[in-house]
Amino acid sequence: MSNATFTSRAAKSLRNSQLRRNINKATTTIRGKTARVTAELPDWEALRLAGREIKRSTLAELDKHLIALEESVTRAGGTVHWARDAAEAREIVVRLTKAHNTDQVIKIKSMTTDEIELNPALEGAGIRPYETDLADMIVQMGREKPSHLLVPAIHKNRVEIRDLFRDQMGSHGEGLSDRPTDLTKAARAYLRDKFLETRVAISGANFAVAETGSVVVVESEGNGRMCLTLPDVLISIMGIEKVLPRWQDLEVFLQLLPRAATGERMNPYTSIWTGTVPGDGPREFHLVLLDNGRSKILADEVSRETLHCIRCSRCLNVCPVYERAGGHAYDSMYQGPIGAIVTPQLKGLEEAGSLPYASSLCGACHEVCPVKINIPQILVHLRGKVVESKRETALGKLSGENMAMQVASRLFNNQQALEWSLWAGRLGQKLLTRDGVMPWLPPPLSGWTLSRDFPALPEQSFRDWWKQRENGK
Amino acid sequence: MRVSLFITCINDSLYPHTGQAVVRVLERLGHEVVFPEGQSCCGQMHHNSGYAPEAVAMVRQFVEIFREAEVVVVPSTSCTAMIRTQYPHLARHVAKDAALLEAVEALVPRVWEFSEFLTRKLGLTDVGAYYPHRVTYHSSCNSLRSLGLGDGPLTLLRHVRGLDLVELPNNTECCGFGGTFAVKNAETSTAMLTDKMRHILSTNAEICTAGDNSCLMHIGGGLSRQRTGVRTVHLAQILASTAEAPLA
Numbered sequence: 001m002s003n004a005t006f007t008s009r010a011a012k013s014l015r016n017s018q019l020r021r022n023i024n025k026a027t028t029t030i031r032g033k034t035a036r037v038t039a040e041l042p043d044w045e046a047l048r049l050a051g052r053e054i055k056r057s058t059l060a061e062l063d064k065h066l067i068a069l070e071e072s073v074t075r076a077g078g079t080v081h082w083a084r085d086a087a088e089a090r091e092i093v094v095r096l097t098k099a100h101n102t103d104q105v106i107k108i109k110s111m112t113t114d115e116i117e118l119n120p121a122l123e124g125a126g127i128r129p130y131e132t133d134l135a136d137m138i139v140q141m142g143r144e145k146p147s148h149l150l151v152p153a154i155h156k157n158r159v160e161i162r163d164l165f166r167d168q169m170g171s172h173g174e175g176l177s178d179r180p181t182d183l184t185k186a187a188r189a190y191l192r193d194k195f196l197e198t199r200v201a202i203s204g205a206n207f208a209v210a211e212t213g214s215v216v217v218v219e220s221e222g223n224g225r226m227c228l229t230l231p232d233v234l235i236s237i238m239g240i241e242k243v244l245p246r247w248q249d250l251e252v253f254l255q256l257l258p259r260a261a262t263g264e265r266m267n268p269y270t271s272i273w274t275g276t277v278p279g280d281g282p283r284e285f286h287l288v289l290l291d292n293g294r295s296k297i298l299a300d301e302v303s304r305e306t307l308h309c310i311r312c313s314r315c316l317n318v319c320p321v322y323e324r325a326g327g328h329a330y331d332s333m334y335q336g337p338i339g340a341i342v343t344p345q346l347k348g349l350e351e352a353g354s355l356p357y358a359s360s361l362c363g364a365c366h367e368v369c370p371v372k373i374n375i376p377q378i379l380v381h382l383r384g385k386v387v388e389s390k391r392e393t394a395l396g397k398l399s400g401e402n403m404a405m406q407v408a409s410r411l412f413n414n415q416q417a418l419e420w421s422l423w424a425g426r427l428g429q430k431l432l433t434r435d436g437v438m439p440w441l442p443p444p445l446s447g448w449t450l451s452r453d454f455p456a457l458p459e460q461s462f463r464d465w466w467k468q469r470e471n472g473k
Numbered sequence: 474m475r476v477s478l479f480i481t482c483i484n485d486s487l488y489p490h491t492g493q494a495v496v497r498v499l500e501r502l503g504h505e506v507v508f509p510e511g512q513s514c515c516g517q518m519h520h521n522s523g524y525a526p527e528a529v530a531m532v533r534q535f536v537e538i539f540r541e542a543e544v545v546v547v548p549s550t551s552c553t554a555m556i557r558t559q560y561p562h563l564a565r566h567v568a569k570d571a572a573l574l575e576a577v578e579a580l581v582p583r584v585w586e587f588s589e590f591l592t593r594k595l596g597l598t599d600v601g602a603y604y605p606h607r608v609t610y611h612s613s614c615n616s617l618r619s620l621g622l623g624d625g626p627l628t629l630l631r632h633v634r635g636l637d638l639v640e641l642p643n644n645t646e647c648c649g650f651g652g653t654f655a656v657k658n659a660e661t662s663t664a665m666l667t668d669k670m671r672h673i674l675s676t677n678a679e680i681c682t683a684g685d686n687s688c689l690m691h692i693g694g695g696l697s698r699q700r701t702g703v704r705t706v707h708l709a710q711i712l713a714s715t716a717e718a719p720l721a
Contacts, residue, residue, distance in 0.1 A: 011660045302566055320647050324664040358658065360651025360665070361521060363618040377562065383523030384567075405519060409527040412482065412513040413534065422486055437697055447659030451666060452694030455487050462485045462492035466508045
């Protein structure tokens with residue numbers, strides 16, 4: 001574990017003009033598109049409420065729906081595997097893949113496989129994973145982490161992409177230009193080879209329907225469709241919160257997701273499959289149900305709605321913090337506001353304790369979330385847990401922040417002490433004040449004076465003025 | 474009406490002129506203003522920083538002091554939002570105190586943000602103000618999203634005589650304050666502030682106003698540091714200014 005925090009990683013990204021430009025351009029465009037296509041639906045608000053309610057009621061009886069899903073999938077010819085944590089999930093997938101004596105797999109957009117760090121585990125077992133979503137492939141070739149839920153290579157420009165392709169695509173990359181059409185043509189030819197020669201595919205899942213055992217993947221490129229239909233064996237990994245009870249529930253989510261995600265009325269490719277069918281598609285289908293901390297989130301009454309998330313990324317696209325700090329500042333496959341609440345709950349506050357503070361609590365995320373997750377409320381709740389755990393140690397109790405908060409608390413509860421402290425402040429600030437403002441303050445307040453003057457305390461507080469006025473009456 | 478003023482800690486200590494302006498406007502409109510003793514802070518700083526038990530103490534203090542009030546007026550959008558949206562949450566999930574929750578729920582409908590009190594409770598659009606300056610309005614996040622004040626404050630500004638109101642581009646975006654966020658993530662906060670200032674400067678306004686002095690402390694601190702010559706003034710102070718007694 002490194003000592004890097006959101007703050008230190010963001011500080012780096014903030015100086016990256018290419019990143020700032022790319023993200024600003026992309027998020028501005030997508031904000032406009034999603035705003036248009038959500039506003040045109042007269043029942044958008046009702047859809048959001050329905051989405052929220054379906055998620056809430058499903059999570060309230062999650063065990064029941066998961067068992068129903070297992071039964072339906074099994075009935076349709078698939079096999080269900082239960083994974084308590086990342087290690088178990090990795091073990092299951094590696095074992096299933098090895099059983100088919102293959103040294104490579106193709107993958108389609110699955111944040112869950114990033115979450116469980118599947119690729120290094122496959123590589124360790126001598127199996128080479130090929131990402132086939134274009135942006136995921138670029139991120140994989142650059143040996144980086146994704147910087148956006150939906151546009152993972154948002155931080156890259158086309159020259160950088162051309163260089164990666166030239167370097168890693170063999171004959172398909174030779175003499176490649178940086179024109180977008182040439183880049184996609186090369187990727188297409190390169191990926192077609194992989195689709196045709198690989199026998200095992202690994203996917204994620206957007207939804208799974210308990211009553212039918214159907215699994216759903218939505219995407220834009222069609223590469224997912226290739227992965228889901230061409231290989232002999234398909235292994236899909238999904239978080240347990242992705243289950244929906246009824247087929248009919250898809251009606252709500254297949255409207256919410258594309259409109260909130262890419263600003264499209266419908267996404268180009270929606271693949272839905274139910275178990276296996278002789279002579280059509282994979283002959284073997286495995287569904288891995290992943291907990292990995294989700295049931296712990298479910299047990300928390302304030303933060304459980306984190307599990308409503310359908311990974312549309314709309315919160316990233318409206319977040320002023322994400323827009324400036326960039327996805328890598330979150331150091332996770334889940335970035336932006338949703339990442340700031342998901343990651344600390346999955347990885348633990350010790351590792352990701354800086355993320356709940358990566359927000360000005362402006363509420364733009366909550367305002368647009370298609371399933372109405374109150375992200376600011378959960379951020380504050382998680383900050384509470386960070387403080388709670390810090391206060392369990394003597395060092396944490398003695399930290400500057402805790403001491404300052406305790407002093408403030410005392411003052412707010414003691415009128416006289418408050419008035420005295422204002423008097424002392426007026427005296428103390430004399431050394432620091434120039435023309436009515438303080439241009440420099442000592443740490444930790446130096447963060448403020450990095451770019452802002454601080455107003456000097458005026459000679460008379462409001463309550464002193466009021467007292468004087470009352471006495472003069 | 475007998476209005477109980479909740480001044481808020483920032484206005485009390487750093488911006489007494491805002492409180493004085495609120496008193497002036499309300500009295501000019503014929504209302505009686507009282508300032509209950511023993512009040513201090515809404516608890517927002519503690520709550521938003523994760524110090525929930527300390528925030529609960531502030532909820533109790535607020536409820537104790539304002540329990541009997543006819544109406545409570547608060548010249549801060551974020552403090553009003555704290556009371557309206559977070560007090561019930563704190564009573565339910567942190568204090569787990571049914572009596573406190575009941576008291577909070579009984580009190581909250583009588584708590585109004587200052588401009589909201591004028592436009593929604595009193596139904597006013599013109600409070601007889603005069604302020605001959607070029608002004609742009611920053612609609613704080615809490616005004617927009619937690620309180621849903623819409624363009625109520627703008628309507629008040631449009632009816633101020635002599636005031637040249639210029640629309641602020643990209644107005645719905647946060648200024649980057651966010652309480653301790655401005656200190657803990659000072660660099661990201663600064664990047665947000667820079668864009669906010671760019672938009673403010675593009676209006677050629679001499680004054681940026683808002684219903685919240687914490688945003689204005691942030692924006693004003695940046696404008697001051699950059700020697701832009703643009704000032705920040707709380708909405709209440711603009712509304713308090715009249716032809717007879719104009720505000721400087």
